[in-house]
Each structure stands twice: as structure tokens, then as C-alpha cells.
Amino acid sequence: xxxxxxxxxTRDEDMLPARAQGRALAxxxxxxxxxxxxxxxxxxxxxxxxxVHVGKGEITMQPVQEESRYGLxxxxxxxxxxxxxxxAALEHGYASRGGLGLGLPGARRLMDDFDVQxxxxxxxxxxxxxxxxxxxxxxxxxxxxxxxxxxxGKHRSDGAGx
Amino acid sequence: MTTPGRxxxxxxxxxxxxxxxxxxTTLRDGYELGRRALAEGVSALDLAAIHHDAxxxxxxxxxxxxxxxxxxxxxxxxxxxxSAFEMVHRGYREAAVEAAAERxxxxxxxxxxxxxxxxxxxxxxxxxxxxxxxxxxEHARExxxxxxxxxxxxxxxERARATSFDHESGATLDPSVAEHLERIAxxxxxxxxxxxxxxxxxxxALSPSNVLTVAxxxxxxxxSGFLQLADKGRGDFTEADEAIARHLADMxxxxxxxxELYRGHASV
Numbered sequence: 001x002x003x004x005x006x007x008x009x010t011r012d013e014d015m016l017p018a019r020a021q022g023r024a025l026a027x028x029x030x031x032x033x034x035x036x037x038x039x040x041x042x043x044x045x046x047x048x049x050x051x052v053h054v055g056k057g058e059i060t061m062q063p064v065q066e067e068s069r070y071g072l073x074x075x076x077x078x079x080x081x082x083x084x085x086x087x088a089a090l091e092h093g094y095a096s097r098g099g100l101g102l103g104l105p106g107a108r109r110l111m112d113d114f115d116v117q118x119x120x121x122x123x124x125x126x127x128x129x130x131x132x133x134x135x136x137x138x139x140x141x142x143x144x145x146x147x148x149x150x151x152x153g154k155h156r157s158d159g160a161g162x
Numbered sequence: 163m164t165t166p167g168r169x170x171x172x173x174x175x176x177x178x179x180x181x182x183x184x185x186x187t188t189l190r191d192g193y194e195l196g197r198r199a200l201a202e203g204v205s206a207l208d209l210a211a212i213h214h215d216a217x218x219x220x221x222x223x224x225x226x227x228x229x230x231x232x233x234x235x236x237x238x239x240x241x242x243x244x245s246a247f248e249m250v251h252r253g254y255r256e257a258a259v260e261a262a263a264e265r266x267x268x269x270x271x272x273x274x275x276x277x278x279x280x281x282x283x284x285x286x287x288x289x290x291x292x293x294x295x296x297x298x299x300e301h302a303r304e305x306x307x308x309x310x311x312x313x314x315x316x317x318x319x320e321r322a323r324a325t326s327f328d329h330e331s332g333a334t335l336d337p338s339v340a341e342h343l344e345r346i347a348x349x350x351x352x353x354x355x356x357x358x359x360x361x362x363x364x365x366x367a368l369s370p371s372n373v374l375t376v377a378x379x380x381x382x383x384x385x386s387g388f389l390q391l392a393d394k395g396r397g398d399f400t401e402a403d404e405a406i407a408r409h410l411a412d413m414x415x416x417x418x419x420x421x422e423l424y425r426g427h428a429s430v
Contacts, residue, residue, distance in 0.1 A: 020186040034241060041245040044193055100200055101253030102246065109252035110245075 002028050004062045009076075010055070015047045018059045022074065025061055029070045031132050039072060039130050042107040046076040046126050049104060054080030054124075064129075068139065071131045074111075079123040086118055169195075169204060173243075174216040180239045181220050181232045192242030200246050209247075213240050267305055267406070274301045274410075278417035283424055290421035291315055295324035295387075298414040302389055303328065305410075306374065306403040309393035312340060313411075315378055315386050315418050328395075343373060347388040350375045355398040374399040376407045378415050389414065 002025055007018040019040040026036035043059065050057035057078030064071040083089045089104050101109070104126070108114040111128040118124040134142075176195055180188035199209055217236045224232050274297060281293035295313040303311035303326045314323040325340065343350075354373045371393050378387035389411045391399065 016186050016190055019190060023186070033238065037238070037241045037245055038248065040189070041193060041242075041249070044190070045249075101250045102197060102200070105253060106246075106249030109249055109256065 001065055002063050004060060007059045007061075009047050009050045009057045009059055012051060015044055015051075018043050018047050018061075022061050022072070025063055026072055026130070029063055029072060029132060030134075030138075031070075031072070031130065035130060035132070038110045039074070042110040042128060042130075043074055045103055045107040046074070046128070049126075050076060050078050050080075054078040056080075069131045069133045071129050073127065073129045075128075076126040077123065082120040082122060083116070083118040083124055084120070086116060090116065166202065166204075169199065169202060170212050170215075173212050174219060177213070177216040177236060177239055178220055181235045184235050184238075189238065189242050192239045193245060196243040196246035199243065200250060206244075206247055209243060213243070270301055270305060271409070271413075274298070275413065278413060279420075282417040282421040290425075291320075291322035291418055292324060294414055294417045294421065295322055296326070298389065298410050299324045299326040302326075302391055302407055302410045305406050306391050306399065307395045308374070308391035308399075309395065310340070311389070311391045312344060313378065313387065313389045313414060314344060315414070317386075343375075343390055343392065344388060347375050347390060348385075352376060352404055353399045372398045374403055374407055376404065376411045378411045378418075380415055380419060386415070386418075 005021045005025065007014060007021060009015070009018065022043045023036045023040045026039045027033070031039065043061075047059060050059075057076060057080070060075045060077075062073040062075070064073055090108060091105060104116070107126075107128060110130075112131045113127075113129040115127045116124065117127075173195060176188065176191045180192065198204075213236070217233070220232060220236060221229055277297050278294055281297060282290050295315055299311040299313040302308070302313070309328045310325070312323065312325045314321065316322055323344075350373065352375055354375075356371045374391040374394075376389050377385045378389055380386050389407055391403070391407060394403070
């Protein structure tokens with residue numbers, strides 16, 4: 001499993017390493033190029049949210065593994081003023097672009113899970129996850145690899161996934 | 163929709179740069195161009211045409227054997243362009259689904275309103291109450307995607323109760339559990355999510371995964387019954403579900419009181 005990655009967000013240019021790291025982790029976890037693009041886009045939207053509305057924050061990307069799926073959990077935190085009207089921000093975006101559905105609602109729609117915790121005067125934490133379900137062949141290969149490692153006490157790479 | 167010449171020339175320049183650079187910077191430029199296309203009203207068809215022309219011009223100076231890698235790079239760039247459109251498209255789809263659900267809900271409420279008006283005029287009060295409660299229990303269950311619902315009204319000999327199950331999913335609720343739920347209804351918060359059932363010892367033994375309870379209140383403020391819904395198919399009961407249940411409980415109370423009034427007039 002790849003390591004967690006943190007990117008500090010203070011200016012437009014910081015969007016680049018966040019996008020690049022998110023895309024790289026997604027591909028490493030076996031996501032398709034299309035899903036990796038959607039993840040990079042969602043990261044861009046929440047990074048833009050930090051830059052435009054708060055000025056400073058951090059994006060963390062954490063790979064997770066469950067029995068039948070891999071996930072990439074992206075967490076954006078800031079210590080800004082908090083979101084005054086969370087429902088409106090999630091439904092229509094945060095004022096810009098005339099309610100086209102970009103920004104937070106856009107990111108929410110591109111990811112599988114999306115949660116926002118925001119407190120006035122304390123800050124905002126956005127947690128969003130994209131999942132990739134592992135197919136039966138992949139699971140079978142992993143079981144065989146684990147059995148092999150257990151019996152022979154050595155690592156054998158057979159392309160069973162990250 | 164016309165395509166501004168400036169957007170077209172910027173697109174061509176950005177794609178040319180990307181097929182050479184192929185890094186995150188030029189992909190980000192693609193994503194920004196896609197956002198701009200949306201804001202400026204450039205259509206998806208125009209974008210496809212611009213991309214095709216830009217790709218053709220990118221390929222002109224390229225040797226044949228390098229073409230596949232340039233085409234692959236251009237495809238990645240086009241995905242970035244379209245990712246902003248994908249966000250908006252998903253928003254439209256979501257809105258369409260919500261609008262359809264609201265239309266369905268409005269139609270069901272209109273139908274229920276007419277049924278309740280008829281039911282409250284039944285010759286016998288007990289029939290009227292049973293019919294009203296049955297109609298409300300069934301509609302509430304269907305509108306909130308619950309597996310089980312119960313509606314009650316009145317006390318003693320005048321007490322009436324109706325239940326409804328989602329027969330298609332084969333849902334059942336142990337009658338003793340249903341009765342227990344009804345007994346503890348006054349003490350229950352309006353919405354008890356799955357996580358709460360697991361955490362409270364007194365409720366843990368109950369089989370429903372989540373419960374929504376609203377009072378059926380008469381016009382003078384008397385709490386005369388309850389509408390309870392259990393086992394929502396997906397997720398927990400939401401604020402919207404609670405609003406629907408309250409609305410239906412109010413409709414039920416109005417119909418039941420109308421039935422009582424009608425009975426009073428008929429007996430005179």
C-alpha cells in the first residue's frame with residue numbers, strides 16, 4: 001500500500017503537486033485513467049476552494065484497503081472562518097461561476113463518498129473518497145500470493161495489485 | 163453557440179504544448195480550459211471539433227511511429243477538458259432524478275388527499291379511521307422507502323391502527339417488536355439511525371435497523387397517535403423523510419377529525 005501524501009495549499013501553483021500526487025496514487029492503486037482524471041479534478045476543486053476562500057490549508061491523500069476494494073481518501077483541512085451556509089455551498093457551489101455546479105458540489109459528484117465538517121471560526125474539513133472494487137480474479141491472485149508467501153516465506157511478485 | 167476565436171487558438175496552443183511536455187502542468191491547463199469553456203458557453207460539440215482540428219495540426223510534423231503516443235497524450239488532455247463538463251453533467255442528472263422524485267411525490271400526495279377525503283366520509287367511524295390510517299401508512303412507507311410502517315389514532319375502544327409492509331422485498335417486522343416500538347414512541351426522538359440502535363441497550367434487541375416516529379396531532383394539540391416507519395431500504399431516514407412523515411401525519415389528523423365531525427353530524 002502506498003504511503004500517505006500531504007500537500008500544503010497556499011497558492012495556485014500548489015494545485016499542481018496535489019493533482020500530480022493524487023493522480024499517481026490513483027494509478028498505483030489500480031484506478032483507470034478516467035477515474036484518476038476525475039480524482040485530480042476533484043482535488044483541484046477543493047484546492048481552489050481553499051485558495052479562493054481561505055488562503056491556506058492542507059490536502060492529505062491516504063490510500064486505504066478493504067477486503068474487496070481499494071480507496072483513495074482525500075482530506076482537505078483549513079483553519080479558516082468556516083462555511084456559513086453549508087447546504088447552499090454543497091448544493092450550488094460557493095458563489096462563483098453562477099451556480100454551474102463546479103466547486104464543492106462538483107467535487108462531491110465526482111467522488112463516491114463526500115463529507116464536510118465546518119465550524120464557524122474554527123475551519124473546515126472535507127473528506128472525500130473514491131473506491132475501486134477489486135474483481136474476483138484480483139482477489140484470487142492475492143490469496144494465492146499470500147499463501148505462497150506463507151508457505152515459502154519469501155515474496156514473489158505476480159502482479160496481484162498494489 | 164459560436165466559438166470565440168481566442169478560445170480556439172488557446173486550445174490549440176495548450177494541446178501542442180501538452181503533446182510535447184505531457185506533464186501535470188499542461189494537464190492542469192487543460193482542466194482550466196475546460197472550466198473556462200463551461201463559463202463561456204462553449205458547447206461540447208464545439209470542443210470536440212476544436213480538439214479534432216488541434217490534434218490534426220499536432221500530428222502534422224510528427225513521424226508516423228510517434229503518432230500513437232501523441233494521440234494518447236492528446237486523449238489524456240481531452241479528458242481533462244471534459245472533466246469539468248462531467249461535473250456539470252452529473253449535476254444535471256442528479257437534478258433530473260430529484261425532479262422526477264418530487265413529481266412522483268406530488269402526484270402521490272394529490273392522490274392521497276383525494277382518497278382521504280373519500281375515506282373520511284365512510285358511514286362508520288371505525289371504518290373511516292381504519293381506511294385513513296391504512297392509506298397514510300402505505301403512502302408514508304412508499305414515499306420514504308421504508309420497509310414497514312404503522313399509523314395509530316385514538317384510545318380505548320375508539321383506538322384504530324394500520325400497518326403496511328413492503329411485500330416485494332419480503333419485509334416483515336415481529337408484531338411484538340412493532341408493539342414495543344409503538345409503546346416507546348412518545349420517548350423516541352423523531353429519527354433513530356442505525357448507529358443508535360446498536361449503541362442503546364434497550365433498543366439493541368429490536369430488529370429494525372432504523373426508525374422514524376412522528377406524532378399524529380389533533381387541531382387542538384392533542385397527541386392522538388403516531389406514524390412510525392422502520393427499516394429504510396438504503397441509508398438512514400433523512401430530514402426530507404421526516405418532513406414527508408409530518409405532512410402525512412397532519413393530513414391523517416385532518417381527515418380523522420373530519421370523519422369525527424361527519425359522524426357527529428350524521429348522528430344528529
